[in-house]
Amino acid sequence: MRCGMILPGGSATEQLEQAVLAEESGWDGVFVWEAAYGVDAWSLLGAIAVRTSRVTIGTVLTPLPWRRPWKVASQVATVDRISGGRAVLTVGLGAITDDLPSTGEVADLKGRAERLDEGIDLIRTLWEGGKSYHGRYYDYEAGEMDELTEMGAPLRPRIPIWVVGAWPRPKSRSRVLRCEGVVPQYEGLGYDAQPEEARAVRAWLDEREGSDLDLVAQGETPAADPAAARAKAGRWAEMGCTWWLRDPLGAAARLSRADGAGA
Secondary structure, eight states: OEEEEEOOOOOHHHHHHHHHHHHHTTOSEEEEOOOSSSSOHHHHHHHHHHHOSSSEEEESOEEGGGSOHHHHHHHHHHHHHHHTSOEEEEEESOOOOTTSOOOOOOOOHHHHHHHHHHHHHHHHHHHTTOOEEEOSSOEEEOOSOHHHHHHTOOSSTTOOEEEEEEETOHHHHHHHTTSSEEEEEETTTBTTOOHHHHHHHHHHHHHTTOTTSEEEEEEOOOTTOHHHHHHHHHHHHHTTOSEEEEOTTSHHHHHHHHHHTTO
16 A cells, blocks of 8 residues: 655645655655645646656545636646656545635536536546547537647556545446546545445455556544554555545545535
8 A cells, every 4th residue: 555645735835845855755645635726736736746756646636527627637647747657636526615715616416426527538538639529518629739739648648537436326436437546435424434444445346347446545644653653554455445645634535525425
C-alpha cells in the first residue's frame, strides 16, 4: 500500500513547500482539494510537478459536474506531461454543504450524476485522441487548430481517474468500473468506516475483474507516533486498500462524504 498526504492548506507558496517536504519525507503521493475560489488546484499541481520528481500528484477531489470537462482534461494532461506521468484525477459529484460557496451550479443529484458520467466519457475521448463528443449535457467538436490540440495530448492515454463511489449503490458501483480507482464512501458511515468495509469493496472488485483498480482509504494518523500511524494505516492494507491518504484537517474527507452520498 502506498501512502499519500492531502495538503493541510495555506497559501499557494506554503502548500508548494509542504509538497516538497512531503516528498523529501518519503510520502508516495501529494494531493490537494479543489475549491470554488481560492488557491487554484491545477496551477498549484503544475508548480508541484516542477519542484518534485517522484510523488504521485492530483486532486481529492475535482467536482466534475461543475467544471468544463475539456478544460479539466487539458489541465490534467498538462500536469501529467510536466510531471513525467505522475498525475491522478479524482472526481466526484460536488459537495453541497452550508459552509461552501453557493455558485448557482446544478444541485439535484440526478443531474450531477449524469454530468459526472458524461464528463468522464468526454475526458477519456479527448485523451484517446478523439475529436468529437455529443452527449445530453456536453458537446465537443474539434476546430481547425487540430495541431495545437495534439500538442496538448497527455503523456499517457490512460491517466488514472479515481472516482468517489457510494457503497453499495448500484449506479455508483457501475461508474467505478469505468475508472482506475475508487474512493469509497460507505452508506451511513462516510469515510469513518472500519477497514472491514474495504474488504467487501475489494472482494466485489475482484469478482468483476477490477482487481487492478486502486482502492483508496483516507483519514487521520497521529503525527507524533509513527508506530501507531503505521499500525492504523496497515489495517487498511490488510483489507486490500492500495492507497492511504492522510487528511490532517478532515476537509477532503468531509467534502468527499458529502459528495458521495446517494451517488
